[in-house]
Amino acid sequence: MKRLGHTVRNLVWLFTCFGSLSCDVEPTSQGDPGKLPPQTQCGRGLVVINSDFASTSVSLTDIDANVVTETLFSSSGVSTGVGTPLSGDVVLPSGMMSNDEIVLIDRFPNSTITWVSAETGKAIKQLSVSTGFASNPQDYAEISPTRAYVSRLEKNQRPGKQKYDSGSDVLVIDPSVPTIVDQITFEDDGQYLPRPARMIRVEGGVLLLLQRFDLSFSKALDSAIVLLSEKETKVLWSLELTGLANCTGLALAPQNKRIAVACTGVFAEDNQLARSGIAIVNLNEDSSVPPPQFMTLDVAKTLKQPVGPGLSFADENNLVGFVFGDQDGGSNDKIYRAEISTQKTTELSHVSSAFKIWDVRCTTPCSTLCMVTNAEKNALQLIDTENNYKVVRTVEVDTNTGLAPRVLGVFLDEIKGKPALISAPSSPQHPAKRTTSRANASFLQHRLFDLCHSWE
């Protein structure tokens, strides 16, 4: 009877369509933005990018992953024929987003940075960082209201037609305009390109991952980390991650002196696992001095699957991340916990197919939760670090469009005139209290970025 009802309904639609010539489809509406949650020391809440790789929506949750706005912003709109308002390949900055502005990095093909108001869900400003080619921006790191870095993965095969169009570089932009103001370039040997990827601010500079793939992404040198100066367009130091390739995930530990780098290895290589793992790098007190060495966690070899890019510190000693499954080999994506001191890796959960998990972000100590995007369940999976890292619940984020969550980020309240927000967490274990002694308000603002990002 239900099927018959649908059939009759559709027949009625057909006659109406023919009769009135009004058969247009109506795009899914965005809905009204919810009231923004109050500021915490970890920011206001999470930004969730939902996508099926054809289109994208943006949702907001509070720091405990309670949904605030299902569809704050989306690809919804009429295409101009050249592109869509927002493509299906959108990521968020590794660091925190300030002033209640969501920064959307639209990678391919749009190559744009879009600032969206978390309060109204409207685009505030937009900047193309293509400079004439598919530059594929990867990350955005804001240093001050008038200075930010944008890393670009692709190299322009025919540069010289406009300013800053060489590619495989870091653009310096002035987000207040917004406009491109300068460029940081890197040496390449002709065969292997620098391929700048994710970035994160640390004391004294911006850490940048160089993937160092060749043109076809079939071969790669070992990846490297470089520290970029915040004020000048120069590299302060670099560290080659010997034995690790295709490094795409970057996380900062709560005390801001340790980073973890997730390396997937080269898919085209026969033994992909050989160069897949996690690098733990302890930064020097004086960050301008390069760290002497790094430690490798053999997560890939333990789980026999390549490490995925999503990675987050649950605390100073524990990481939560995921490994990629294999569509051909029958293995599935798995969520793991890696203990740095013991180098022990534990599988926490898994899905039933490959390439369904994309991102992980922990919000401890503001909560005890780590959020994992699970496209199979179309939901965030919440792992409780105080409950033996068990999956405690799932949260469907955007039921309005039904798009699956893929990428996570954190956004902040407006900073102007509110240095009190940069206060030490009440928890005695909270590592961020060390940052409260910093005098410079601007610096504090960005320390907060890093602090909260460290629980990504």
Place this chain on the structure above:
Amino acid sequence: MKVRARYVLGLTAFVFFSDCLVFAQEKSPTTDDSLGVTIEGSRVLGRTPSRENTAATTVIGKDRLQSPGLTGAEVLRTVPGVFVTDAGAAGGVSTASIRGATAAQTPIYLGGVRINDDVGGTADISTIPLWLVDRIEIYRGHAPIQADRLGIGGAIFLDPQVPTTKIGLGGQLGSFGNRAAWLFGGVADHQMGILVGMRQEHSDNDYSFTNDNGTAFNPTDDRKESRKNADSTTSDIWMLGRQKIGEGTQIRLLVNHTERDQGVPGLALTPSIAARVNQRREIAAVTAVSECAKNNSCEIESTTSALFSHSNYSDPEQELHLGSSTAHYDGQRVEQSLMARVLISPTFTLAPVFRLAHESLQISGPTELRALREFARMGSSFRWQLTPLWSVHGLFTGECNGTSKATASSCDQPIAPMHVGVQMGQTNRRVVLNIGRYARIPTLGELYGISSSTRGRDTLEPERGITADLGITNSAITKIGPLYAEIFLFSQWVENLVSYERSSLGYFRPYNVGSTRTIGAEATTRYSPAQWLLFEVTATAVDPRDTTQGRRLANDILPFRSRLSAIPRVEVKHRWANRWFYETRAEVRYVYQSNRFVDPAGLVTIPSQGSLDIELASSTLSGHATFRARVQNMLDQSRFDAIGYPLPGRMIFGSMEATFP
């Protein structure tokens, strides 16, 4: 619910019978004669399909295929139920699907040889050569027994011209650097005939479009740009032959070589500069038709065909992300079919068929791959004229498909497509009900293919579907002139639909996903108030839905299908019987498509769009010289079928052709 159903039935009956009342004072309509001369009423009736006349069918004749600059995409866009996705001007990749099916579900045959499959590498209708095609038959509901793929998307047949004694040459100039020249010649008598022709066409395709720089929210950086690296040069050579051997046996020959060298322009936002592809396709087919009994009661048709296709990509700057700077795709299919038409009794006709085919696809460059497929089918169609008014027709087949990357097995995927139809009435006034069950084996490309953006999946299952349509056709010659009306209501259900998902590595992989249901209606009306004037309106309304269980997306309307398309057309055709003004034909049509989604989530739309096209042809010197002109998109409206691939605005083409005798 019963009351509603009764209303629907009642409405249908009312439409049909009130139609009959309007046409109460009719004359018997006439049909095309063997020479194709138009006589009263036949233009209104339309042409009769040659393969199967109980399906929902559209036939496009030669006079509508010879306009300068016309592409297969533009022709098929005017057919009810057909959805075209065009990615550029001449040479740009175009696909066609019928009644909301996917493009891969709609096979296209040139001279009986399927040209848009895994062997060809793509379902690209831009490679259809129109200039020596006599007619196109589009089967919208179910494919006839002559098709080797009985998919849910019907079938499209392109029939080449029959060789006659003539010689001709012509040339064409058009917008955006379009130029073409052709030459053909043939000799024929009642015993034999041969026609040879060659043509070359080039287009720069450097049309302009508005580039928004990817910033839809920042109009200050929008700029006008020209499409780059979209040039295309196509050459094709034809040889068509026929030979009678003894009494009742005829051999037909088709040889076609098509070669295209073109740039691969990529997305408008991030155009490629140096990427190119060279595509070649060779087709050879020999058909022998022999009477096996007197009085035309038995006929056997044997066809041997071979198709070879080659695509060579050159991507020195790796703009296509193929994984290497060159890639080569070589496909081949060799096929043998045997079909008989047997008049068992004056009211019962049987057409058994046996078909064998061997296909292979070889890819080298980014990877080395060879895939094979063996195909065998036995089946039969029948037509049973129960009474002068009622007839039943059907098609039952059993197919084996053995597919592998190593040695193809004989029958690892058996399927049994079938359909049954009932017709009440004759061709010009009838009610038809068709129900069919179909299956489509994934193409070799879907199983094993590798391209810049896709990877095959060798575990794909066949798509299966059920279709049903109900058609009402009525025509009459009344006091106010000949009238024709046709409406088809259709519905399709597809299971294990092959769809694509993007992996986190950035490429798309096909997978079997749930089900779809499509319901729709197609209507065609023609009216000819004078012998030289024809009005036609075709319209399609379709409601394609994703009915997959457990589907997460809120939107269930399938993307890339306009829910309404309407094509009003006016044709003027007159033979002046004057040496200098011999015959004139003019056509004005407007192709309207309502808006459509481009993404499964139903967030992004392509706006509704249209194109006003004008064609003019005039022949002189007793028909030996013909001048043609065509304006496409006269109103210069912004059009596109796929994001990133804007279509050209107004285009003007002109051509001249001389033929003797």
